[in-house]
Amino acid sequence: MFAPYISEDLRLRVSSLLYVGVSVETIMQRHNESVEKQGGPSNRDDLLTHRYVRRLERSIRRSTYELDEDxxxxxxxxxxxxxxxxxxxxxxxxxxxxxxxxxxxxxxxxxxxxxxxxxxxxxxxxxxxxxxxxxxxxxxxxxxxxxxxxxxxxxxxxxxxxxxxxxxxxxxxxxxxxxxxxxxxxxxxxxxxxxxxxxxxxxxxxxxxFWRLRHAWHKNIIKRCRETKTRVEISRHLGQAVDKISRRQGTATLFDSFVEDFVGSPEFVEYFRSVWSPRIGAWTSALQSLPLxxxxxxxxxxxxxxxxxxxxxxxxxxxxxxxxxxxxxxxxxxxxxxxxxxEYSGKDNFARYWKEEWVSGLTSFRKALSIPDSDVVISGMSAKITDECDGNEIHVVWNPGSQFGVCSCSWAEKGYICKHMIKLTQLCLGNRAARQSASLLQYYQTLIDLLRCPPHDSLFRDYAVSLAVSVEKQINALGYLQKSDANEGNLQKEIAFSEPSSGKSLDESDLLDKHEGHGEVATDLDGGLSKMPMSCLRVCSGNAEDIISGSEMEIGLSPGSTKAAAEDVTSTVQNGTDSANENCERGAKRLKIWAPENGVYE
Known part of the structure; x- marks a missing residue:
């Protein structure tokens, strides 16, 4: 027998569909089809009726936001x-x-x-x-x-x-x-x-x-500069300024130079002076003081x-x-x-009601992963990407590899960073000679600074090593999955790119055995292989940019990928001092962390 009530999830589903314009008849039709798939009315867990949905629709239609004139x-x-x-x-x-x-x-x-x-x-x-x-x-x-x-x-x-x-x-x-x-x-x-x-x-x-900063600048560049050449040059200079500031290689004075260099574009320069110059110091400080x-x-x-x-x-x-x-x-x-x-799995059943407000789908970053390398042709300071849906449509991207690129697609024209820009960033970062992003450089520098000044407390040191290993696994797994999912093809380009990794998934112990001789750490996370040269993590006295030579870790940390890291760290601390010391030694071997000769680790 079915329960004599309407579940909260079902009530929320019905009201949501009514609010976005789905008719009462369609809601009931889809619901009845769902009931039949579950074995018929005898297996129902609710009492949803046509009358209830109609009453709810009437209540929504008659409601008003203006409860008082004030x-x-x-x-x-x-x-x-x-x-x-x-x-x-x-x-x-x-x-x-x-x-x-x-x-x-x-x-x-x-x-x-x-x-x-x-x-x-x-x-x-x-x-x-x-x-x-x-x-x-x-x-x-x-x-x-x-x-x-x-x-x-x-x-x-x-x-x-x-x-x-x-x-x-x-x-x-x-x-x-x-x-x-x-x-x-x-x-x-x-x-x-x-x-x-x-x-x-x-x-x-x-x-x-700094997505809001980049979006505002890009939108106004498109709006206030008619010539493509001017858009490209302004975007390139702004991107270089932000990149240098993030790497602590420049100050807000870089933007003063930018204003002087582009006096020939008075409309955008005036906008930049009036809106951004008064607060550029705060943005510069945030770019330098906080991880990106x-x-x-x-x-x-x-x-x-x-x-x-x-x-x-x-x-x-x-x-x-x-x-x-x-x-x-x-x-x-x-x-x-x-x-x-x-987030509703059955939303495709109401596709004919979709309007612009229903716009959903994957982010530009995820869409970029589906673009095959063979559809990309890089030539100097521009690139052409063939549309995967319409082979006759070509999108041109200037300043490839930069978050301040300029693309001819409609999404980029609205000021957003499009999948074509991101795809080129991913490809260019496969080139070992390419400049690494500021966010990844900050990750390396933070890790190196931590290892140069290890804490005296052994348990806390184990905590730090465990966290570093776990985060490294997360980042490398994302980088490999992106490469292994891409279609194999010949990329026509002028710069040399690194060879994609094979898509074979291995156990962590097998990976360590197979790659240890090549000076690399390989790990397995949720069935995904990741790989990173050991030279990236060695503690030495040079500049962080000289220490970092690999490019496999360049894909940024996924927004939702820190849970496993936190769980690993928690388990490390709970295992006690003896177990933690073993984890420390094992993690040190994986990372090939060289302890200082003076023994400050102890």
Missing amino acids: DDVSISMWVESHQSHVFFFEGFSDTDPFSLGIQTEWQLQQMIRFGNCRLLASDSRFGTNTLKYPIHSLVVFDSENKAIPVAWIIAPRFSSGDAYRWMRALCNRVHAKDPSWKVAGFIVDDPFADIIAIRDVFQCPVLFS ASQETCAAMELYHYQLKCRLLNERDSEAYQRADWLVDKLGTKVHSYFWLD
């Missing part, structure tokens, strides 16, 4: 009737404006599922120029490394005190459900973010992503930003954007429904 009063009434969706609220007062934190039960579940021992990222300023109040989104990354919003914070400003209070409230809400929940890292996109508060509340490292997030993280954040724009800012009456009650209502209904359906 926006402030309307917001307070919404909060009172949606207590389960609010984790933080401070009402309007004479001294401070309101702050509102929204998180549904489903978002809380996703935060616990995909945020534990993984990354949490921030999209801090959505709608600054359009909405009455900007939206601060917190996102986690799912199994495909797509961003899922797990909290929205709405407030006119984000002062240090406000940020600490809502972050503490959010963290307490998660710990009330799962006391063991702990985030592995927090990614910010704003140089003015309260780093101290983030570290205090979440007890984790903080990384920096990977390119895959940037691609995931860009896709989320685009999805939120399509799903939220599509009103015919733009006056609605100036009401906060409209914003909270639409976030909690339609926008939430679209993101819920992104």
Whole structure:
């Protein structure tokens, strides 16, 4: 017999489909088909009826966001009737404006599922120029490394005190459900973010992503510069400046030189002077003081930003954007429904209802992995990539290998980093002579600095070695999987690329035996092979850039790939001092870490 109730998951599915415009008849038809596949009505676990769905559809259609003419009063009434969706609220007062934190039960579940021992990222300023109040989104990354919003914070400003209070409230809400929940890292996109508060509340490292900076610059280059040659040169100079600053080889004065060099493009130069010059110092400081997030993280954040724009800012009456009650209502209904359906396995059954707001799919980084090498032709400072769907369509990319490249495809024209740019970055990084990304260089430098100054506590040293080995396995596995999945073909190019690895998966012990003689470490992670030259990790006295000669680790750390690292570290500490020392020695052999002769390791 079936249970006389409607499950929360089914109710959420039905309401989400209704919010995005699916008809009552279609919902019931698909549901009945699902029931038949499960063995018929006798095996049902709900009492979903046509009448219930029709009543829910009528309720949604008759609802209104404007609960009161006064926006402030309307917001307070919404909060009172949606207590389960609010984790933080401070009402309007004479001294401070309101702050509102929204998180549904489903978002809380996703935060616990995909945020534990993984990354949490921030999209801090959505709608600054359009909405009455900007939206601060917190996102986690799912199994495909797509961003899922797990909290929205709405407030006119984000002062240090406000940020600490809502972050503490959010963290307490998660710990009330799962006391063991702990985030592995927090990614910010704003140089003015309260780093101290983030570290205090979440007890984790903080990384920096400059995707918002690159997106704003690229979008305005396309908008304000008509000639392709000018776009390419401006992008190249800006990319070089950011790269040098990230490597601590330059300062903000590089941008002063840039302005002087491009006085012939007055429209963009004036935009840069008025918008970015006053705050370029803060961005420079963040680029130099915080570890940089990977390119895959940037691609995931860009896709989320685009999805939120399509799903939220599509009103015919733009006056609605100036009401906060409209914003909270639409976030909690339609926008939430679209993101819920992104994770719904049966969404393809409703393909005929898809609109632009349904835009989903893989990130540019994941799409780049499906482009075969044989479709790429690099010639000097440009490259041509044949479209995999339409063989007659060719996309031209200038400044190949740079995150500040220029591509002729429609996604890049909107200011986003496209799959063609990322594919060229992946290919160019296969060349041993190619310049490594700043984010990977920072990873190497941090590891080398750690090994140069080892802690005196033996247990903590074992903890550090275990973490280093685990992270190395994660990064190398991603690099190999990307190579092994690509189709074999002859790449027409002017530069020499490294040979792709074979796709054979081996046990860790076999890999160590087979590759030890070649001065390489090979590991196996979730069935994926990874390989890295040992010269990358040897502790010596030269410059970090001279030490690092390999390119296999160049693919950035995946947003969701730190969970295994944290688990490995935890198990290492729990095994006790004796077991930890054995792990240390084994890890040292794998990494070929040479202990100093003076014995400071002990």
